[in-house]
Amino acid sequence: MFKPYGLDMEAVETKFSALKNEVKLIFFTRESQCIHCKEAKRLYERLASVTHKIKYEKYNFAINAEKDREYNVFAVPALAIIGAKDYGIRYYGYPHGTELNNFIDDLIYVSRAENKLAPKVMRKIQELQKETQLKIFISPVCPYSLSVAKLGLKLAVASDQIRVDIIDAMEFLEIAEKYHVRGIPMTVVNEENSFYGALDDEEYVDALLKLA
Structure with missing residues:
Protein backbone atom coordinates (compact mmCIF):
# COMPACT_ATOMS: atom_id res chain seq x y z
CA MET A 1 0.00 0.00 0.00
CA PHE A 2 1.30 3.47 -0.90
CA LYS A 3 2.04 5.53 2.19
CA PRO A 4 2.32 9.26 1.46
CA TYR A 5 5.19 10.83 3.42
CA GLY A 6 5.91 7.36 4.81
CA LEU A 7 2.71 7.53 6.88
CA ASP A 8 0.01 4.93 7.24
CA MET A 9 -2.90 7.34 6.85
CA GLU A 10 -5.36 4.89 8.39
CA ALA A 11 -3.14 4.77 11.44
CA VAL A 12 -2.97 8.58 11.46
CA GLU A 13 -6.75 8.79 11.32
CA THR A 14 -6.95 6.40 14.27
CA LYS A 15 -4.42 8.49 16.19
CA PHE A 16 -6.32 11.68 15.43
CA SER A 17 -9.37 10.24 17.17
CA ALA A 18 -7.56 11.33 20.35
CA LEU A 19 -7.76 14.98 19.30
CA LYS A 20 -9.82 17.07 21.71
CA ASN A 21 -9.68 20.75 20.82
CA GLU A 22 -9.27 22.06 17.29
CA VAL A 23 -5.68 22.57 16.17
CA LYS A 24 -4.77 25.21 13.62
CA LEU A 25 -1.76 24.75 11.38
CA ILE A 26 -0.77 28.25 10.28
CA PHE A 27 1.78 27.68 7.52
CA PHE A 28 4.19 30.30 6.15
CA THR A 29 5.78 29.71 2.77
CA ARG A 30 7.13 31.48 -0.31
CA GLU A 31 7.42 30.60 -3.96
CA SER A 32 11.20 30.75 -4.28
CA GLN A 33 14.31 30.13 -2.18
CA CYS A 34 12.52 27.61 0.00
CA ILE A 35 13.72 24.05 -0.48
CA HIS A 36 11.01 22.20 1.43
CA CYS A 37 8.03 24.58 1.31
CA LYS A 38 6.14 22.53 -1.30
CA GLU A 39 6.62 19.25 0.58
CA ALA A 40 5.59 20.85 3.87
CA LYS A 41 2.50 22.40 2.28
CA ARG A 42 1.36 19.06 0.87
CA LEU A 43 1.95 17.33 4.19
CA TYR A 44 -0.06 19.84 6.24
CA GLU A 45 -2.88 19.86 3.70
CA ARG A 46 -2.97 16.07 3.80
CA LEU A 47 -3.09 15.97 7.61
CA ALA A 48 -5.89 18.55 7.64
CA SER A 49 -7.89 16.41 5.19
CA VAL A 50 -7.99 13.52 7.67
CA THR A 51 -10.06 15.25 10.35
CA HIS A 52 -12.17 18.37 10.79
CA LYS A 53 -10.28 19.09 14.01
CA ILE A 54 -7.15 20.04 12.07
CA LYS A 55 -7.54 23.41 10.34
CA TYR A 56 -5.01 24.62 7.80
CA GLU A 57 -4.15 28.18 6.73
CA LYS A 58 -1.37 29.30 4.40
CA TYR A 59 0.34 32.68 4.10
CA ASN A 60 3.12 33.93 1.85
CA PHE A 61 6.04 35.08 3.93
CA ALA A 62 6.91 38.79 3.53
CA ILE A 63 3.92 39.33 1.22
CA ASN A 64 1.59 38.85 4.19
CA ALA A 65 3.89 40.82 6.47
CA GLU A 66 1.16 41.58 9.00
CA LYS A 67 0.70 37.84 9.57
CA ASP A 68 4.47 37.39 9.92
CA ARG A 69 4.38 39.94 12.73
CA GLU A 70 1.20 38.56 14.29
CA TYR A 71 2.70 35.09 14.60
CA ASN A 72 6.30 36.28 15.08
CA VAL A 73 7.66 34.24 12.17
CA PHE A 74 11.15 34.99 10.85
CA ALA A 75 11.92 32.28 8.23
CA VAL A 76 10.24 29.67 6.02
CA PRO A 77 9.00 27.01 5.96
CA ALA A 78 7.42 27.85 9.30
CA LEU A 79 4.39 26.53 11.13
CA ALA A 80 2.50 28.06 14.02
CA ILE A 81 0.70 25.31 15.94
CA ILE A 82 -2.36 26.78 17.66
CA GLY A 83 -4.53 24.85 20.10
CA ALA A 84 -7.27 26.19 22.36
CA LYS A 85 -5.01 29.25 22.43
CA ASP A 86 -1.69 30.29 20.95
CA TYR A 87 0.92 28.63 23.16
CA GLY A 88 3.75 30.27 21.22
CA ILE A 89 4.86 27.06 19.48
CA ARG A 90 6.60 27.59 16.13
CA TYR A 91 8.18 24.90 14.00
CA TYR A 92 10.83 25.79 11.40
CA GLY A 93 11.50 23.03 8.92
CA TYR A 94 9.79 20.08 7.30
CA PRO A 95 8.94 17.15 9.59
CA HIS A 96 9.94 13.90 7.93
CA GLY A 97 11.45 10.51 8.68
CA THR A 98 11.39 9.49 12.32
CA GLU A 99 10.44 13.05 13.23
CA LEU A 100 7.06 12.78 11.52
CA ASN A 101 5.37 10.43 13.98
CA ASN A 102 6.61 12.62 16.82
CA PHE A 103 5.14 15.64 15.03
CA ILE A 104 1.73 13.97 14.86
CA ASP A 105 1.94 13.13 18.56
CA ASP A 106 2.77 16.79 19.21
CA LEU A 107 -0.41 17.92 17.43
CA ILE A 108 -2.43 15.60 19.66
CA TYR A 109 -0.64 16.91 22.76
CA VAL A 110 -1.43 20.52 21.83
CA SER A 111 -5.04 19.58 21.11
CA ARG A 112 -5.52 17.90 24.46
CA ALA A 113 -3.42 20.43 26.40
CA GLU A 114 -2.97 17.92 29.19
CA ASN A 115 -0.11 18.72 31.52
CA LYS A 116 2.16 15.66 31.65
CA LEU A 117 4.99 17.34 33.51
CA ALA A 118 5.87 16.18 36.99
Whole structure:
Protein backbone atom coordinates (compact mmCIF):
# COMPACT_ATOMS: atom_id res chain seq x y z
CA MET A 1 0.00 0.00 0.00
CA PHE A 2 1.30 3.47 -0.90
CA LYS A 3 2.04 5.53 2.19
CA PRO A 4 2.32 9.26 1.46
CA TYR A 5 5.19 10.83 3.42
CA GLY A 6 5.91 7.36 4.81
CA LEU A 7 2.71 7.53 6.88
CA ASP A 8 0.01 4.93 7.24
CA MET A 9 -2.90 7.34 6.85
CA GLU A 10 -5.36 4.89 8.39
CA ALA A 11 -3.14 4.77 11.44
CA VAL A 12 -2.97 8.58 11.46
CA GLU A 13 -6.75 8.79 11.32
CA THR A 14 -6.95 6.40 14.27
CA LYS A 15 -4.42 8.49 16.19
CA PHE A 16 -6.32 11.68 15.43
CA SER A 17 -9.37 10.24 17.17
CA ALA A 18 -7.56 11.33 20.35
CA LEU A 19 -7.76 14.98 19.30
CA LYS A 20 -9.82 17.07 21.71
CA ASN A 21 -9.68 20.75 20.82
CA GLU A 22 -9.27 22.06 17.29
CA VAL A 23 -5.68 22.57 16.17
CA LYS A 24 -4.77 25.21 13.62
CA LEU A 25 -1.76 24.75 11.38
CA ILE A 26 -0.77 28.25 10.28
CA PHE A 27 1.78 27.68 7.52
CA PHE A 28 4.19 30.30 6.15
CA THR A 29 5.78 29.71 2.77
CA ARG A 30 7.13 31.48 -0.31
CA GLU A 31 7.42 30.60 -3.96
CA SER A 32 11.20 30.75 -4.28
CA GLN A 33 14.31 30.13 -2.18
CA CYS A 34 12.52 27.61 0.00
CA ILE A 35 13.72 24.05 -0.48
CA HIS A 36 11.01 22.20 1.43
CA CYS A 37 8.03 24.58 1.31
CA LYS A 38 6.14 22.53 -1.30
CA GLU A 39 6.62 19.25 0.58
CA ALA A 40 5.59 20.85 3.87
CA LYS A 41 2.50 22.40 2.28
CA ARG A 42 1.36 19.06 0.87
CA LEU A 43 1.95 17.33 4.19
CA TYR A 44 -0.06 19.84 6.24
CA GLU A 45 -2.88 19.86 3.70
CA ARG A 46 -2.97 16.07 3.80
CA LEU A 47 -3.09 15.97 7.61
CA ALA A 48 -5.89 18.55 7.64
CA SER A 49 -7.89 16.41 5.19
CA VAL A 50 -7.99 13.52 7.67
CA THR A 51 -10.06 15.25 10.35
CA HIS A 52 -12.17 18.37 10.79
CA LYS A 53 -10.28 19.09 14.01
CA ILE A 54 -7.15 20.04 12.07
CA LYS A 55 -7.54 23.41 10.34
CA TYR A 56 -5.01 24.62 7.80
CA GLU A 57 -4.15 28.18 6.73
CA LYS A 58 -1.37 29.30 4.40
CA TYR A 59 0.34 32.68 4.10
CA ASN A 60 3.12 33.93 1.85
CA PHE A 61 6.04 35.08 3.93
CA ALA A 62 6.91 38.79 3.53
CA ILE A 63 3.92 39.33 1.22
CA ASN A 64 1.59 38.85 4.19
CA ALA A 65 3.89 40.82 6.47
CA GLU A 66 1.16 41.58 9.00
CA LYS A 67 0.70 37.84 9.57
CA ASP A 68 4.47 37.39 9.92
CA ARG A 69 4.38 39.94 12.73
CA GLU A 70 1.20 38.56 14.29
CA TYR A 71 2.70 35.09 14.60
CA ASN A 72 6.30 36.28 15.08
CA VAL A 73 7.66 34.24 12.17
CA PHE A 74 11.15 34.99 10.85
CA ALA A 75 11.92 32.28 8.23
CA VAL A 76 10.24 29.67 6.02
CA PRO A 77 9.00 27.01 5.96
CA ALA A 78 7.42 27.85 9.30
CA LEU A 79 4.39 26.53 11.13
CA ALA A 80 2.50 28.06 14.02
CA ILE A 81 0.70 25.31 15.94
CA ILE A 82 -2.36 26.78 17.66
CA GLY A 83 -4.53 24.85 20.10
CA ALA A 84 -7.27 26.19 22.36
CA LYS A 85 -5.01 29.25 22.43
CA ASP A 86 -1.69 30.29 20.95
CA TYR A 87 0.92 28.63 23.16
CA GLY A 88 3.75 30.27 21.22
CA ILE A 89 4.86 27.06 19.48
CA ARG A 90 6.60 27.59 16.13
CA TYR A 91 8.18 24.90 14.00
CA TYR A 92 10.83 25.79 11.40
CA GLY A 93 11.50 23.03 8.92
CA TYR A 94 9.79 20.08 7.30
CA PRO A 95 8.94 17.15 9.59
CA HIS A 96 9.94 13.90 7.93
CA GLY A 97 11.45 10.51 8.68
CA THR A 98 11.39 9.49 12.32
CA GLU A 99 10.44 13.05 13.23
CA LEU A 100 7.06 12.78 11.52
CA ASN A 101 5.37 10.43 13.98
CA ASN A 102 6.61 12.62 16.82
CA PHE A 103 5.14 15.64 15.03
CA ILE A 104 1.73 13.97 14.86
CA ASP A 105 1.94 13.13 18.56
CA ASP A 106 2.77 16.79 19.21
CA LEU A 107 -0.41 17.92 17.43
CA ILE A 108 -2.43 15.60 19.66
CA TYR A 109 -0.64 16.91 22.76
CA VAL A 110 -1.43 20.52 21.83
CA SER A 111 -5.04 19.58 21.11
CA ARG A 112 -5.52 17.90 24.46
CA ALA A 113 -3.42 20.43 26.40
CA GLU A 114 -2.97 17.92 29.19
CA ASN A 115 -0.11 18.72 31.52
CA LYS A 116 2.16 15.66 31.65
CA LEU A 117 4.99 17.34 33.51
CA ALA A 118 5.87 16.18 36.99
CA PRO A 119 4.57 18.40 39.85
CA LYS A 120 8.16 19.29 40.86
CA VAL A 121 8.89 20.51 37.30
CA MET A 122 5.67 22.53 37.29
CA ARG A 123 6.62 24.23 40.55
CA LYS A 124 9.97 25.19 39.08
CA ILE A 125 8.61 26.74 35.87
CA GLN A 126 6.17 28.78 37.96
CA GLU A 127 9.25 30.62 39.21
CA LEU A 128 9.55 32.36 35.82
CA GLN A 129 8.68 36.02 36.27
CA LYS A 130 8.88 37.11 32.64
CA GLU A 131 8.25 35.76 29.16
CA THR A 132 11.00 33.37 28.16
CA GLN A 133 11.77 32.59 24.52
CA LEU A 134 13.41 29.25 23.71
CA LYS A 135 15.01 28.41 20.40
CA ILE A 136 15.63 24.66 20.25
CA PHE A 137 17.94 23.58 17.44
CA ILE A 138 17.37 20.00 16.35
CA SER A 139 18.20 17.49 13.65
CA PRO A 140 15.55 15.01 12.45
CA VAL A 141 18.12 12.20 12.53
CA CYS A 142 19.05 12.82 16.17
CA PRO A 143 16.76 11.01 18.65
CA TYR A 144 17.94 13.25 21.48
CA SER A 145 16.76 16.28 19.50
CA LEU A 146 13.24 14.92 19.34
CA SER A 147 13.03 14.45 23.11
CA VAL A 148 14.17 18.03 23.76
CA ALA A 149 11.75 19.41 21.16
CA LYS A 150 8.95 17.46 22.84
CA LEU A 151 9.88 18.87 26.24
CA GLY A 152 9.99 22.42 24.86
CA LEU A 153 6.49 21.97 23.48
CA LYS A 154 5.22 20.62 26.81
CA LEU A 155 6.73 23.59 28.65
CA ALA A 156 5.07 26.05 26.26
CA VAL A 157 1.68 24.38 26.76
CA ALA A 158 2.14 24.33 30.55
CA SER A 159 3.33 27.92 31.02
CA ASP A 160 2.10 31.22 29.60
CA GLN A 161 5.62 32.55 30.18
CA ILE A 162 7.33 30.15 27.76
CA ARG A 163 7.37 30.35 23.98
CA VAL A 164 9.34 27.94 21.82
CA ASP A 165 10.82 27.94 18.32
CA ILE A 166 11.83 24.45 17.18
CA ILE A 167 14.39 24.86 14.38
CA ASP A 168 15.89 22.27 12.05
CA ALA A 169 19.54 23.32 12.21
CA MET A 170 20.42 21.48 9.00
CA GLU A 171 17.76 23.30 7.02
CA PHE A 172 18.47 26.72 8.51
CA LEU A 173 22.25 26.80 8.44
CA GLU A 174 22.51 30.60 8.49
CA ILE A 175 20.29 30.82 11.57
CA ALA A 176 22.27 28.03 13.25
CA GLU A 177 25.48 29.93 12.49
CA LYS A 178 23.99 33.16 13.87
CA TYR A 179 23.39 31.44 17.20
CA HIS A 180 26.77 29.66 17.13
CA VAL A 181 25.27 26.19 17.10
CA ARG A 182 28.12 23.69 17.48
CA GLY A 183 26.14 20.67 18.58
CA ILE A 184 22.63 19.23 18.60
CA PRO A 185 20.35 19.57 20.47
CA MET A 186 21.01 23.12 21.60
CA THR A 187 18.65 25.48 23.43
CA VAL A 188 19.00 29.26 23.22
CA VAL A 189 17.31 31.20 26.04
CA ASN A 190 16.08 34.73 25.36
CA GLU A 191 18.41 35.20 22.36
CA GLU A 192 21.51 35.36 24.56
CA ASN A 193 22.54 32.28 26.49
CA SER A 194 22.49 28.62 25.51
CA PHE A 195 23.06 25.08 26.71
CA TYR A 196 23.49 21.73 25.00
CA GLY A 197 22.18 18.25 25.43
CA ALA A 198 19.12 16.16 26.19
CA LEU A 199 18.68 16.57 29.93
CA ASP A 200 15.89 15.08 31.97
CA ASP A 201 12.91 17.37 32.55
CA GLU A 202 14.03 18.73 35.90
CA GLU A 203 17.64 19.29 34.84
CA TYR A 204 16.48 21.03 31.67
CA VAL A 205 14.22 23.41 33.59
CA ASP A 206 17.01 24.12 36.09
CA ALA A 207 19.31 25.05 33.20
CA LEU A 208 16.60 27.22 31.70
CA LEU A 209 15.95 29.05 34.98
CA LYS A 210 19.64 29.87 35.41
CA LEU A 211 19.71 31.59 32.03
CA ALA A 212 16.24 33.17 31.85
